[in-house]
Amino acid sequence: MTKILKKYTSIPPHLYVERDADLQLKRIVDEMQRPGYVLVARQMGKTNLLINAKRTLESDNRIFAYVDLSNSFKYERECYLNIIDVIIETFEDIFEPIVSEIYSLRKNSLPPHKEYSKSLRIILNHFKGDIVIILDEIDALRTADYSDNIFAQIRSNYFSRTNFEEFERLTYILSGVIEPTELIKDRNKSPFNIGDKIYLDDFTLEEHNTFIKKSKLKIDNSISNEIYKWTNGNPRLTFDICSEIEDQIISKKPITKESISLIIKGKYLTLYDIAPIDHIRELVKSNKDVRQAIIQLQNNTNDISDELKKKLYLFGIINSQFNKTTKIKNRIIKESLTIDWINSVEKSSKDITVTFGLAKYVSKEYKEAIEIFETLLNNSPSNKDLETIKYFLGASYYNIRNYEKTLKHLVYDFSDTEDKRKALSMVGVCKIASGNPSEGYKDLETVIETKTNDFYYQNALYNIAINTLNSDSKKADSLFNDLIESAIEIESEAEENRTTDEIDNFKAICLYHRAVIRLEEKENDLEGIKLLQSSYDLANTQNSIYIKHLLHNLKPNENTNYKNELVNSIISNNLIFENQNTYPTSFNERHLLNYLGYLFDKDDNTLYKKLLKYSYKYIYNKEVNKSFIAYRASKISNNSKQILESLLDIKEKDVLKLVYYDLAIIENENSIIFFEYFKKFKTIVNRISANDLYIYAIAIRKLFDEKKIEDGIKLCVETIKQIEQIDDEVLNYESIIIYYWLSIFYDTKNDVVNAKLTATKTIEVIKLSSLETKTSMIDEKALKLIQEQMNDIVYPKPTQQILPFISNKKYGRNERIKVRYNNGKVIEDKFKKLEKDITSGNCVII
Template identity: 35%
Template sequence: MSKKLIPSTIIPEELYVERNADVQLREIIRDMGRPGYILVARQMGKTNLLINSKRALEGVNDIFAYIDLSNKFETDRECFRNIVDTILDVNYEKLESISEKIYSNREKRKTVAHREHVSELRLILSEITGKLIINLDEIDSLTAAEYSDKIFAQVRSVYFERVNYSEFERLSYILSGVAEPSDIIKDKSISPFNIGQKILLGDFSLKEFNSLVEKTNLSLSEDVIGRIFYWANGNPRLSWEICSKVEDMIIENEKVDCESIDNIVSILYTTNFNRPPVDHIRTLIQSDTELREAVLSIYYQRMEDLSDKVKSRLYLAGILSSDYESGDIKIKNRIIEESLDMSWLLEISKQNTLSLVKAEEFFVNGEYGKASEIYVNIVDNPEFSNADQLNSSYKLGVCYSKLGENQKAINCMENKLFDKVGFRDIHIEQLYILGLSYLKQKNYEKSEEYFNQIIKEKPNDYYFIALINRASTLGKMDIEKHREQIIEINKEVVKQSLGDNIVAPEAICSAYYNLGTLSDSVDEKESFNYYLKSYESATNSYKLKPLINALDLDNGKFSSLWPKILNVLSSGDIIFDSGIEPYGMETSLYEISGLINIAIELDKVDDLNDFLENIKSYCLKEKSNFSTVLLEIAIHLLNSNKRGATKFILTFISDLDRIYVSPNDSFLSSKYLLFIDRENSKAGELYFKGFQNYTDSIDRIDVLLFEIKIMSLLNGGDVGTAVKYCDLIINQKGLYSHDIKVQLLTILLLKMRCLQKGEHKLEQAQELKSIIDKVKKEDLHLTHIDERNFESLKSEVIATIVAETPITQVIRKGKQYGRNEIVKVQFKDGLMQTKKYKYIQEDIKRGNCWIIN
């Protein structure tokens, strides 16, 4: 027996085992609709995946080019030229005639780098009749290059430029690396790289692993095969190496059993931990606190604490399987699990100070997100005392409450209350957080239960604010039933504040505010005065809300109230991008949108510009969040049908300097601006140019805007471009689900209309008919089509099928049909029936149907 499983970078074709990623890659290359991105941990078989696709799919008229971006270049021009030079060198026979022209043009024409690259790619495509597939590997190595953003921008632009250069429909990219492209972008004001279709390269299934064993001709028992799979769980490299050692034993006529497999695993991986990929993973865990704490969270079964980004990082580190997005979160195989032993992790964590002190520092500074990341790994950590764990659970609950994660706050607090005797203040604060969390969840009975417990413990620091929140709870239950009681509670708080009692400013201003709200339909003047008293009694953080209500009640007081509003903003005490959910007397962006609408209706544009400048200068933690805040306001306004104010804010965003607006927000603002102002050519250009890069899911607005664009092109006679826009939105997600097909019904109809008579038009109509047949009445909510229009659409599709389907018609001249003679007829809607002549005689005369063979 000769050895087959030798160490090799390239797996021989006869030993290659296909996985789901191979199928995905084939579909991407076949469709050419979007670029693909192979996101994969190291040593998982990425190179062999690419080689296999080239072997299987490259025809004589195609070019599959592999470019290793780990080769360093000084400029983007050098990098672009290396891509083209590699294509020319490897495919010299196919491209000999244009090589000199390309090199000559570089000397003669002094164009910018990306335009030179586009020109050279077009020349290459002019020489071949098939596909040009460019694989850019090791894209994460671009992090060291100043020009990385330009490479991504050029790849992105190819798909949009298909509208101008039809040859680019034969060009597509496959990118691969161990980092999300969006994480590599340096200039966040340019664009996150929304890379099309992601390919996650998974491990072998048991069936696929069995296929590998069969290909190697290893004669192994089911128990041995099962034991190898037990340890490696289909990891290609681990499986190959273990099988290679087994092959050596067979060649030496040694007995191979389950104990043999355990010994091989111990020697190779779980004793010294110095062999790939175990050594690489352990190094990552030692140096990366986030990854280490994520693995601890998996061991502690706290999966809800793992963000999508952290899960992706765990996958790219080789710790999670490729089904992490939908499957159970667990260490991908037992070899990795043993190499990341809990005691080793805790020792590293201790050495790196999984610091309670650091968590307290974040907590005191109001950085609740960062504090929670540490607390969550302390609450069940046996390395910490029971007191530290209990305190961390309490602080974690506070963090979650501040961040608006109410159920998590409840989980931290409800069964871990401090003792009321020894820790009364903390105990009452926990009761308050529980009451508040249940109130936000609209569980009013539980909320009132906790607030009543606080009220019974009078006096305490939370007594008056608990009264206010109990009144709010009663109002949520039934405001008319409890109106008098609610008024009484709020007046009692005001009365106590005017006496010798110390009442928190939040409780006082809330009481006045609530009285103003309860009075506004009865006595507007009294209500207005209550709002002003609320403003006067509040700290800066709570002053804005009563001013907004006062102005809404009496627009005539604009000149006196607006300076107060600007003054509150300039205090710097109101932050709109803090990540903390506004509640109570804190001002939400929804309320800000109402204030902006008032200013627009009063035509106070200059004052409104001052207001927005104050937000930009005083109310943000990060400048780049300004556009995100404004966009949320604009969406509130749009949902309230305040189109004038919406247009003002969206236009304001479009005029911002790049440091204040993210590319994604710029795209979304152009989308909504085009929706309310169809003649805005600038918004239209930005929207359609950015659609493929910034759209993760398609909504009704996208479909409507594309409909309008496509109809405009059709009316102008530009059918070819209209088809390209149809394909642009259809290919964005692909027709992979029923819901997407329903969403795109009108676009599919327009594409059918675009096509000329013939086979393709019939094929499009038949595909559309198959979709329509599965559409139910309740599906139409996914579209802007009502039932009547749906029936009209359906009729048009059927009529197209009838018109495009060749029909053999027999005309029997002079024949007289007997009334009871059986004939076969076809109706205009395509329906065929076999009946007695007497039943369809009138339909034939009217031309509703005709006799066929």
């Protein structure tokens, strides 16, 4: 006899038994309307359901892309890219012709959701059939900051059908072990309520018999019924038990009710380490409410809320018939969750968990501490333990810079005065970081009323000081001095697990701030230099390198070997960026790029290349190519032009495009050289973006100033032709400047018809846009003047005044500006606070 019930990764077609869930899934796919959401416990057949749908419903006119989200991505864009890549790679023969178009789109720095939506439209316009995207293990998004955006994008795809009919041929099937509503972090956003839930219940007796028949298992009805009595149709248990029975039949052992009982008890009810029993017991251990509910079920009482019933279903303990009498779904699971075992779990959790969590916190293993305290919080702790858990859970989140979760747990009326004060210190910082500074300052001022000289007092004082620097430097200086005195007072105590070295480094940071205050008021201030030297003497390696660099800039002739020392200090100490360190002197990306720019020397670049190589291999882990690191260094270097010129021979076209762009801007005053770089830039641009339009506008304006009207018209027309092929609202709005100049060119050569047509188009673009009332190149006042001038062309007046567009604006460090990030987010703040993101290319000034 040949074995049929093997250990398959997925159930093959000849053994698969369809259930109601299969029919429901088929209906959703056939209708191509609302997405489906498969909601079921782990190891209950969810993945096999999805694979079978793909296997049976896929055709020449309908394709399925199966995406496993359990390999989570750090960034939203990476998640979208993976989905698109799966579609393309799974059906390589179909989508090979559009691969280059998809990849070109990725170079345009669009917000992630726009790039994803456009990619889907390219795919749907190429393939004229239906596309079903299966997103399995969707609950893995629980740990992703961008999870809300994924659900919002799926909603958007459905609601976009009005404008883009190709989305009528796209649907999603999601699956996971958590309700979609629980995955939405921001309750102010629209709930994910467009999906049809699909519950996956166990085999009915008829479906169980169908499986027995398909398995060709030679057993009589009484044996089949005995299996069903134990499993109640659970597919995983049924398959595995029948596989064991098949082995015994092959070995010619008799199959009786007693032998089935021995198989089950030996396999599942002795060590409890076989799926799905092991997983169910682990879940039960983690949730006190579930444990209490199981005790009720074992005692045949049924006073359980619907919310808890859903939890029991997703743990694999009951079926989905919540409105009927609730029972543990089968005998095997029931005997694995005895009241005695539940009581032993209760006792165990009370004995060790809080202490274990505190130990993890003290050893600074914050993520492990969070896991323990979150579990404790779900187990309905006593009031005494609740305060301890909430405090250390919030403090753990604070230490990994998760301010939202910190506020969730620490905005609480702690009964202990010390806990209340410490929590308030962290809450104040979180409120400032979350955009609520007035409330944050109020909390921090409360903390410093009592001078306690511990970390939380100093934390409050330091954050008030750094946020006072711009408005009242004298007050800030006084606060930093108070902090130094406070650090001196506690130095001998090594308080709050802070070593003497850590306290010295904290004093160094405060001395640095005091030095900067003086040096900003008066260049080369002797007291400021003295304070900076004291800061350097106390600082650790991470901070001392930057402080020494400042000292060298103040006295550049004192150390002729400084460049060597700088490079060797970074490399010998294996420095990398530390995400958790927020001090302005800490070794960070901006400092590294600054050092690279400083080291660049066209006559001898040995040290520059040495640090660049180290950065590429060990700081960026080869995830960013060397030419791009060098390009970013050029953005903040006094040697910008020389660094860019050194990159003219690179092969990476995406970086070379940026190099030509920047060199053209630098050579703006020299028209001949400007146009040389501009023409090279244009040859690399496959798909024009909103950010590109600035250099096009400069070129067009130059042609106008040089009275090259025909060349100007030609460039405007070429540019507009590219813009009109791209569906991008931001690009369309930014193109106002191009339409404007085209109208001016036509008007200058007295081509009345085309001047009026283009002026009308300019006005139309301005009026139809739902974006802001200004562009990245034209402020609100200038935009109104453009409208007036275009109206003058459409309806002529005796005189017209040509409006020059605004270019190359210089900003003061304290001047407020507004920027748009690559993900579409718009922020307004002082130039100096946003300068880093601007120079690194993460955002543009609008």
